[in-house]
Amino acid sequence: MDLHESTEKFINAFSESIRHGTFAKLTLANYKGTDNGLQKVFARLIETKRGPKISWQIKRDNKDTVKNTGIDASAAELQALLISGFRNAHLFTLSANYQLDIGKRSSRLNIGRPTITSLPSRKHNLTTQEPVDKNAFFLKALGITTDIGEIRAEQRDKWKQINKFTEILSAVITKSELANSECFKIVDFGSGKGYLTFAAYDFLNSNFSKSNSPGRKKITFWGVDARSDLCSLCNDIAVSAEFDGLQFINSTIATFSASELAKALDIVIALHACDTATDDAIFTGITANARVIMVAPCCHREIRRQIGAENAFYEVLKYPLLRERTAESVTDAIRATLLKAFGYNVRMQEFVATEHTPKNNLITAVRPANWKKEPKKIDKVQGLMSLLGIRNQRLYDLLIAKYCN
Numbered sequence: 001m002d003l004h005e006s007t008e009k010f011i012n013a014f015s016e017s018i019r020h021g022t023f024a025k026l027t028l029a030n031y032k033g034t035d036n037g038l039q040k041v042f043a044r045l046i047e048t049k050r051g052p053k054i055s056w057q058i059k060r061d062n063k064d065t066v067k068n069t070g071i072d073a074s075a076a077e078l079q080a081l082l083i084s085g086f087r088n089a090h091l092f093t094l095s096a097n098y099q100l101d102i103g104k105r106s107s108r109l110n111i112g113r114p115t116i117t118s119l120p121s122r123k124h125n126l127t128t129q130e131p132v133d134k135n136a137f138f139l140k141a142l143g144i145t146t147d148i149g150e151i152r153a154e155q156r157d158k159w160k161q162i163n164k165f166t167e168i169l170s171a172v173i174t175k176s177e178l179a180n181s182e183c184f185k186i187v188d189f190g191s192g193k194g195y196l197t198f199a200a201y202d203f204l205n206s207n208f209s210k211s212n213s214p215g216r217k218k219i220t221f222w223g224v225d226a227r228s229d230l231c232s233l234c235n236d237i238a239v240s241a242e243f244d245g246l247q248f249i250n251s252t253i254a255t256f257s258a259s260e261l262a263k264a265l266d267i268v269i270a271l272h273a274c275d276t277a278t279d280d281a282i283f284t285g286i287t288a289n290a291r292v293i294m295v296a297p298c299c300h301r302e303i304r305r306q307i308g309a310e311n312a313f314y315e316v317l318k319y320p321l322l323r324e325r326t327a328e329s330v331t332d333a334i335r336a337t338l339l340k341a342f343g344y345n346v347r348m349q350e351f352v353a354t355e356h357t358p359k360n361n362l363i364t365a366v367r368p369a370n371w372k373k374e375p376k377k378i379d380k381v382q383g384l385m386s387l388l389g390i391r392n393q394r395l396y397d398l399l400i401a402k403y404c405n
């Protein structure tokens with residue numbers, strides 16, 4: 001078949017399937033063009049605040065990007081991608097499957113029976129008891145779910161974490177002073193690939209910010225991570241999902257904390273920030289007078305290197321396994337006590353079961369309206385550090401340097 005004729009028929013079938021409501025998904029593969037690193041493109045129909053759009057997930061060697069186009073512009077986008085160098089294209093509809101193979105001088109279009117019998121959902125499932133909707137676009141873009149909203153087997157633990165954290169965050173906000181606030185400013189330190197960041201923003205924006213209410217809350221959410229490629233990926237997904245209040249910033253905790261953005265924060269989150277990065281996040285929350293601080297510590301190397309005792313406690317610390325566990329408990333106890341010293345009510349709980357993640361302790365600190373400092377708590381921390389031979393602890397050192405010198 002003529003090269004242009006078969007390509008035109010394929011594009012027409014794509015447009016017709018969208019128009020008749022039978023479009024399921026589209027895959028472009030076997031790229032031979034000049035864009036180094038480009039591998040595949042996946043397209044799906046999504047529902048946005050501005051109406052239905054085609055979402056194009058572009059897979060590369062080092063990162064994925066996502067862009068949305070309006071329905072009217074989708075045929076032109078497909079044509080441009082095919083011209084750029086893709087040799088194989090698969091269109092899946094409820095009425096037929098279309099496979100386009102493009103050669104140098106000719107091409108072949110095969111039409112077969114449909115293999116998809118139901119359309120992937122593109123709307124929120126309002127009846128689900130889980131706080132996060134399985135059909136959310138960002139879950140598909142991040143690889144948590146399939147095109148039809150099913151949780152991938154290898155992502156089930158991550159899915160449990162996402163829902164548990166969102167559930168806890170919602171309960172904390174509802175019971176805090178923030179329940180009556182007109183806006184939230186939230187930062188998630190060490191956001192990584194953004195699984196929890198996207199879920200938290202989507203849930204809060206859907207449940208605490210009603211677009212049809214003139215008195216709705218305004219939510220500003222920052223994900224902060226030192227890896228620029230992950231920030232770029234997450235920003236692309238945020239734009240495609242039309243999460244206008246969500247932005248990912250390539251920065252360290254210290255650099256962000258010194259910026260204007262960190263001067264007035266309502267919620268500070270740091271899940272699995274390594275070693276003293278958790279302390280930096282807590283310190284940022286305290287100095288910004290955040291109402292809520294939520295951290296799930298990961299690694300406790302700072303204390304483990306120092307901890308020791310020449311008293312009866314030596315009988316515990318002489319065993320490496322018990323020494324490590326003690327270092328974890330002592331580190332988090334110091335953090336919790338220092339938070340109490342600065343007016344926070346502190347709760348320590350299991351994040352999710354240990355079979356889903358080995359680092360599962362969540363420290364939640366909420367500052368009430370009538371809060372006050374408790375300097376005697378700092379004395380207790382000093383006593384504990386002295387007992388166990390601890391000379392330095394990051395959060396303690398930061399707070400003493402800022403408030404007690």
